[in-house]
Amino acid sequence: AQKVTQAQTEISVVEKEDVTLDCVYETRDTTYYLFWYKQPPSGELVFLIRRNSFDEQNEISGRYSWNFQKSTSSFNFTITASQVVDSAVYFCALSAPAMVNTGFQKLVFGTGTRLLVSP
């Protein structure tokens, strides 16, 4: 069965430090998608990135970067020069079949990593 592991429960950093959030996934599918979502204290889930299993290129978006390595089944997220506004819970998620042989999929989420950035 599909599974996402975010081993870091909580990380505390001081502003301007770089921080990496780890994500390890398990799947037998050859085609799948990986996602990162941010949940700030206000509670909503904010989409950050989607990556398909055939695209192992790393991606950078401003202070955010993602490292996808199929060989280690990891999809890690790095925030460079962290800011207080980055404080949130970050979820890694994996697409998985919602029902067998239907083509419909669901998201399987990790347990999240709480990032605390202090001034």
Added chain:
Amino acid sequence: DSGVTQTPKHLITATGQRVTLRCSPRSGDLSVYWYQQSLDQGLQFLIQYYNGEERAKGNILERFSAQQFPDLHSELNLSSLELGDSALYFCASSLGPIVGTEAFFGQGTRLTVV
């Protein structure tokens, strides 16, 4: 703003009661998903609708039901509520039937059962 609207934002009700949570997907999105976020279970997939039809079920209790209407908005009905149903309920929408397309979440409805 994700474009997915959920109402109400907060709901407090007593055990044994029934509530309805509402979701309006992003304009043009045909697929709606419901998720439950609780402290002990994390984010769990409940059910998916695509263009008005139920397409997939996850860990949804029999006391819970949902539907998607012709205008594509969706409702999640929770009945015979128990204390353990207290959670944050999210609706998400995507253009296509598979979640490989980007799925955007609403702000959630926080349900408290007392």
